[in-house]
Amino acid sequence: MSSERGGVLPGVTRITTKVPLDRVGVIIGGGGSVIDMLRRRLGVSVKVDSATGAVVIEPLSPSTPVANLLKAREYIDAIGYGFSPERAERLLDEDQVLVVIDLKSYVGDSENHLKRIKGRIIGEGGRARRNLEEITNTYISVGEATVAIIGGFEEAEVARQAIQMLIEGRQHTTVYKYAERMMAGLRRRKPSLW
Incomplete structure (x- = not known):
């Protein structure tokens, strides 16, 4: 039944990725603005380890679709590859x-x-x-x-x-x-x- 509500999979609790250390500040954003945008727009929590560049993405609620976690990871990966948060935001759109x-x-x-x-x-x-x-x-x-x-x-x-x-x-x-x-x-x- 949960798969009928937008692709929620029981047991998928987190997705991880890693970014270069020099891009960690960009991913966090001024005052946490980038992480806040992901929380509002996708319903995900993003934790960044500034010492290693490890990023953990978790759903804020059980109803958060897995697709949103994947979109958040792709967005963060894009910033890691050198895109600005504004340009990477295009990835949050469909297709x-x-x-x-x-x-x-x-x-x-x-x-x-x-x-x-x-x-x-x-x-x-x-x-x-x-x-x-x-x-x-x-x-x-x-x-x-x-x-x-x-x-x-x-x-x-x-x-x-x-x-x-x-x-x-x-x-x-x-x-x-x-x-x-x-x-x-x-x-x-x-x-x-x-």
């Missing part, structure tokens, strides 16, 4: 996903290769990242060895493919044209949303 690309799986542990690839993804003055965000209607964060994307499922997939093309060495103009073509195809399939 939004967080996609993470591990750059080391493409270039190994070489710092020089990582730096070069990140430079291609970010572009001069952040222009390449900004262009991809605008074309695909996503948010993109480039970290030490990861690239994280927030957006609708199909839009985030287009952004992921475009970033993979940049990693493979394709020219920026080729990548932008590809992303524009794919997004035009999405708009044709979903005209009521655009």
Whole structure:
């Protein structure tokens, strides 16, 4: 019966994740504002260990849907990957996903290769990242060895493919044209949303 009331599963009492220590303050927010927002919006309690970066997410009541705990974890993970709380808040909406690309799986542990690839993804003055965000209607964060994307499922997939093309060495103009073509195809399939 409880599964009929929004996906509550008996026995699911907590979800954990871990964030980099330098992002703990952002997750807590000024005066606990981020944690308070999650409590109000999702009905979850968030406890952060500032010494280890461990985060525990628990329901405030037995009627809190498990989906809300998962959304809270994804939101916190996004902040851990470098997004601002405002940008990460998009994940709390329906049909939004967080996609993470591990750059080391493409270039190994070489710092020089990582730096070069990140430079291609970010572009001069952040222009390449900004262009991809605008074309695909996503948010993109480039970290030490990861690239994280927030957006609708199909839009985030287009952004992921475009970033993979940049990693493979394709020219920026080729990548932008590809992303524009794919997004035009999405708009044709979903005209009521655009």
